[in-house]
Amino acid sequence: MPEELNIGRHVLVPKHEILPKGKVDELLERYKISPHQLPLIMSSDPAAKEIGAKPGDVLKITRDSQTAGEAVFYRHVVKG
Amino acid sequence: MRIPKVIDGIDFGVMSPEDIRKMSVTKVIAADTYDEDGYPIERGLMDSRLGVVDPGLRCRTCGARAGECPGHFGHVELARQVIHVGYIDTVHDCLRATCRNKNCGRILLSTQKLEEFRKQLEDIKRNGGKWWEVSDQIVRSAATVEKCPHCGEKQLRIKFEKPTTFMEGKNRLTSSDVRERLENIKDDDALLLGIDLKVARPEWMILTVLPVPPVTVRPSITLESGVRSEDDLTHKLVDIIRINQRLAENIEAGAPHLIVEDLWELLQYHVTTYFDNGVSGIPPARHRSGRVLRTLAQRLRGKEGRFRGNLSGKRVDFSARTVVSPDPNISINEIGFPEHIAQILTIPVRVTEYNVEELRNLVRRGTDIYPGANNVISPEGKRYDLRYADREEIANKLEPGFIIERHLKDGDIVIFNRQPSLHRMSIMAHEVRVLPGRTFRLNLCVCPPYNADFDGDEMNVHAPQSEEAQAEARILMRVQEQILSPRFGGPIIGGIQDHITGAYMLTRKGTLLTREQTQQLLAYVGVFPELPKPVVREKGTEYWTGKQIFSMLLPKGLSTTFKAKVCENCARCKEEDCEIDAYVVIRDGQLLNGVIDARSYKALDRCEILDRIVKDYGTTAAREFLDRVTRLSIAAAVMFGFTTSIDDEDIPPEAKERISEIMDKARERVNKLIEVYNAGELEPLPGRSLRETLEMKIMEVLAESRDSAGTIAEKHLGLDNHAVIMARTGARGSMLNLTQMAACVGQQSVRGERLSRGYRRRTLPHYKPDDLGANARGFVSSSYKSGLGPLEFFFHAMGGREGLVDTAVRTAQSGYMQRRLINALQDLRVEYDGTVRDDRGAIVQFTYGEDGVDPARSDKGKAVNVEKLIERIIGGK
Numbered sequence: 001m002p003e004e005l006n007i008g009r010h011v012l013v014p015k016h017e018i019l020p021k022g023k024v025d026e027l028l029e030r031y032k033i034s035p036h037q038l039p040l041i042m043s044s045d046p047a048a049k050e051i052g053a054k055p056g057d058v059l060k061i062t063r064d065s066q067t068a069g070e071a072v073f074y075r076h077v078v079k080g
Numbered sequence: 081m082r083i084p085k086v087i088d089g090i091d092f093g094v095m096s097p098e099d100i101r102k103m104s105v106t107k108v109i110a111a112d113t114y115d116e117d118g119y120p121i122e123r124g125l126m127d128s129r130l131g132v133v134d135p136g137l138r139c140r141t142c143g144a145r146a147g148e149c150p151g152h153f154g155h156v157e158l159a160r161q162v163i164h165v166g167y168i169d170t171v172h173d174c175l176r177a178t179c180r181n182k183n184c185g186r187i188l189l190s191t192q193k194l195e196e197f198r199k200q201l202e203d204i205k206r207n208g209g210k211w212w213e214v215s216d217q218i219v220r221s222a223a224t225v226e227k228c229p230h231c232g233e234k235q236l237r238i239k240f241e242k243p244t245t246f247m248e249g250k251n252r253l254t255s256s257d258v259r260e261r262l263e264n265i266k267d268d269d270a271l272l273l274g275i276d277l278k279v280a281r282p283e284w285m286i287l288t289v290l291p292v293p294p295v296t297v298r299p300s301i302t303l304e305s306g307v308r309s310e311d312d313l314t315h316k317l318v319d320i321i322r323i324n325q326r327l328a329e330n331i332e333a334g335a336p337h338l339i340v341e342d343l344w345e346l347l348q349y350h351v352t353t354y355f356d357n358g359v360s361g362i363p364p365a366r367h368r369s370g371r372v373l374r375t376l377a378q379r380l381r382g383k384e385g386r387f388r389g390n391l392s393g394k395r396v397d398f399s400a401r402t403v404v405s406p407d408p409n410i411s412i413n414e415i416g417f418p419e420h421i422a423q424i425l426t427i428p429v430r431v432t433e434y435n436v437e438e439l440r441n442l443v444r445r446g447t448d449i450y451p452g453a454n455n456v457i458s459p460e461g462k463r464y465d466l467r468y469a470d471r472e473e474i475a476n477k478l479e480p481g482f483i484i485e486r487h488l489k490d491g492d493i494v495i496f497n498r499q500p501s502l503h504r505m506s507i508m509a510h511e512v513r514v515l516p517g518r519t520f521r522l523n524l525c526v527c528p529p530y531n532a533d534f535d536g537d538e539m540n541v542h543a544p545q546s547e548e549a550q551a552e553a554r555i556l557m558r559v560q561e562q563i564l565s566p567r568f569g570g571p572i573i574g575g576i577q578d579h580i581t582g583a584y585m586l587t588r589k590g591t592l593l594t595r596e597q598t599q600q601l602l603a604y605v606g607v608f609p610e611l612p613k614p615v616v617r618e619k620g621t622e623y624w625t626g627k628q629i630f631s632m633l634l635p636k637g638l639s640t641t642f643k644a645k646v647c648e649n650c651a652r653c654k655e656e657d658c659e660i661d662a663y664v665v666i667r668d669g670q671l672l673n674g675v676i677d678a679r680s681y682k683a684l685d686r687c688e689i690l691d692r693i694v695k696d697y698g699t700t701a702a703r704e705f706l707d708r709v710t711r712l713s714i715a716a717a718v719m720f721g722f723t724t725s726i727d728d729e730d731i732p733p734e735a736k737e738r739i740s741e742i743m744d745k746a747r748e749r750v751n752k753l754i755e756v757y758n759a760g761e762l763e764p765l766p767g768r769s770l771r772e773t774l775e776m777k778i779m780e781v782l783a784e785s786r787d788s789a790g791t792i793a794e795k796h797l798g799l800d801n802h803a804v805i806m807a808r809t810g811a812r813g814s815m816l817n818l819t820q821m822a823a824c825v826g827q828q829s830v831r832g833e834r835l836s837r838g839y840r841r842r843t844l845p846h847y848k849p850d851d852l853g854a855n856a857r858g859f860v861s862s863s864y865k866s867g868l869g870p871l872e873f874f875f876h877a878m879g880g881r882e883g884l885v886d887t888a889v890r891t892a893q894s895g896y897m898q899r900r901l902i903n904a905l906q907d908l909r910v911e912y913d914g915t916v917r918d919d920r921g922a923i924v925q926f927t928y929g930e931d932g933v934d935p936a937r938s939d940k941g942k943a944v945n946v947e948k949l950i951e952r953i954i955g956g957k
Contacts, residue, residue: 031913031915031923031926033921033922033923034207036207036209036922037917037920037921037922037923038922038923039922039923039924065930065931066930067929067930067931067933068927068929068930068931068932071926071927071930071931072926073926074926
């Protein structure tokens with residue numbers, strides 16, 4: 001993919017990163033949930049593809065927020 | 081209460097023929113209901129083994145009486161199989177996804193692919209997802225296969241013809257053919273097609289035997305004339321049985337194929353309409369009178385169907401409804417309650433040794449004397465109706481353990497509601513205040529949350545029965561707890577209209593009141609504080625300012641500074657020296673400077689004072705403040721006198737002249753613009769055509785001239801004018817409304833453009849075609865007061881109609897949107913860890929609103945309002 005098409009650098013695309021495995025367990029423990037109770041994201045999602053996320057990964061998304069300034073969100077990558 | 085069985089799960093599935101026969105108490109063969117003597121025919125549709133509906137008779141199956149017998153199913157053996165319309169789509173899917181070869185019947189996908197799908201399906205089912213989407217995908221990919229990968233059979237396309245026929249190539253598939261195909265589907269394949277074998281088999285979607293519902297499901301009614309009238313379902317079943325019988329006879333007699341086919345199709349039609357009389361593709365079955373029959377699907381479907389009408393919309397006891405009317409003298413927490421209604425709605429009270437005497441008195445007074453009681457329930461559960469019982473005897477029998485249902489009385493909590501219940505403030509808890517009259521009375525401050533007015537509105541009341549329900553209502557739903565709206569974090573309950581004008585007149589500069597006047601006002605409010613020192617002493621009379629009186633209602637220690645609604649937003653604020661007294665300063669509960677208007681405590685406005693009181697002093701203080709300040713304002717308005725009439729929009733002749741000059745000039749400028757346009761010299765604006773540019777420029781010129789006409793009118797309407805007081809303080813109306821009345825109504829529009837349609841190339845035949853001038857395109861230069869010309873009036877009606885249609889359409893659209901949104905969001909909730917989750921516990925938002933702040937508990941959207949804190953600590957600037 002040509003460098004200019006890196007959508008991750010677009011202003012409207014919030015920062016996506018793959019959460020390390022250890023952090024994932026910590027997250028699931030914090031909210032006492034199983035992975036499928038997280039919001040989903042398809043592995044074919046352009047933002048997920050960009051950072052090479054595989055089904056089963058958990059993405060940490062840092063968005064700008066009108067109310068909180070910056071808000072952290074997690075999404076579970078599924079096939080699709 | 082006896083609970084015979086505990087339900088721990090429900091399975092939905094398809095009934096097998098064996099199941100249907102097993103639950104049946106009788107085979108139904110007669111297409112008749114009752115014989116000449118009015119007795120149910122044996123093995124007929126009203127067979128007494130199917131249950132009883134007539135009082136006095138006993139059920140021949142269970143021996144119970146009408147009302148206790150739940151009814152029992154029967155069955156009809158169908159002479160030929162028919163397809164169940166309810167499953168027609170699934171049948172279609174099964175047919176086109178599987179091999180047409182009798183000996184194969186596999187799904188038309190390779191073993192390897194099926195394995196893949198199987199894994200996917202299991203995975204999704206384990207994690208709780210939309211597994212049916214996989215089944216859909218299987219069907220979609222298998223339907224287009226032309227050669228079976230298992231047996232190599234060529235596959236003909238299967239076409240579905242509404243409502244119940246399938247064509248394979250040119251051949252028509254009979255229901256028996258269809259059933260045969262479905263029988264051939266392997267268990268493993270059925271699973272992939274989304275059929276759970278524990279509760280269904282594909283071939284069960286084709287009926288060989290039809291259950292006959294108990295008579296309790298389709299009771300016949302006896303009319304006064306003694307004529308029996310049967311339920312629609314019974315009629316339909318009669319049709320089915322009759323045709324079924326004829327079909328059986330014809331088959332038996334070896335009738336020609338064609339006749340059997342016809343009867344078979346007729347049977348299919350009757351069974352189809354028995355299930356759903358609204359399927360497209362066939363005419364609906366009708367009653368002899370021509371009325372469309374209401375069969376099974378119609379009973380469930382739609383607004384008045386079983387789900388929306390009976391299950392989510394149950395009728396309730398302990399409720400009342402009547403017209404509402406205003407009462408400014410009761411608290412916002414209260415509801416004025418008619419005595420009639422208080423005598424009918426009751427609350428159960430348990431007798432204790434402490435209240436036994438009091439309750440005895442209520443019982444003695446009975447149902448007709450208020451306050452009394454309607455029923456007494458003994459500890460054994462026996463109910464005495466005090467209308468008929470010996471009340472004295474029961475009163476003497478009363479001892480701890482009895483429950484009496486007493487009339488509602490002052491201070492009881494009831495739930496008050498006005499439809500449409502669009503937000504949670506549409507249902508609030510009020511304290512009963514029994515008053516003479518037949519209407520519910522409510523304080524004017526609670527009109528905005530209910531969106532109520534008094535042009536005939538009716539509202540509902542519910543009386544919570546249990547102590548828990550009453551406590552919950554009181555703590556969570558009481559009006560004072562709802563002052564701040566969770567929608568925007570500001571008060572939705574507050575002063576309206578006269579409350580604002582009254583307070584303004586009281587607190588503006590120059591209001592001086594004598595001792596008598598001061599005490600009159602305070603007496604009306606119902607507070608009797610020690611009067612502060614009078615500000616002026618003149619010729620032996622003492623005078624207090626309105627601000628001083630207002631301050632008496634403010635809580636001690638309240639300090640705030642803000643700009644009133646009347647503020648003109650001068651480039652440099654003169655603060656305390658403001659000519660119109662728009663700079664409000666409150667220090668330690670004293671209104672030192674500024675006037676009170678909409679900014680201070682109007683509902684749905686910025687409500688600086690009320691907002692502060694709720695947040696700093698709590699809801700009880702806020703309720704007290706609001707009750708008192710509204711009474712004070714109204715007393716002040718009454719004392720000073722406040723009226724408005726069309727005379728308020730009078731402007732002097734010079735002003736009228738100047739306005740008409742402006743109008744002439746505007747028309748001229750428009751004509752000049754048109755000339756330039758016609759000459760082709762108009763410079764188009766970027767992204768606009770020439771014509772659009774012209775329209776925009778004309779609109780601009782006309783809007784500007786209306787505004788300048790308005791400004792002239794405004795100059796002659798001072799703050800001593802009552803209409804202006806209302807507009808400027810934000811009590812009611814706007815300055816635009818006033819200038820439209822006094823100076824010029826302005827351009828009428830449809831879809832945001834000047835009027836252009838009506839006749840060919842002109843709006844009305846009074847103008848030349850293609851006249852683009854101001855008047856010809858709906859500019860109204862008259863004012864409402866001077867009156868509109870006939871043509872102006874017509875244009876005004878055009879613009880007005882659009883507004884009317886818009887509101888009608890908007891309410892319908894937004895109502896439907898609201899319904900969809902509520903259906904989608906109703907199960908979401910904020911958990912104790914701050915996450916927003918749905919009913920599966922899946923996370924929707926990791927922190928509510930991303931910042932975890934409840935708008936109603938926040939200060940201007942922040943958890944802590946630092947500026948206010950600083951101001952309070954250092955005491956002003």
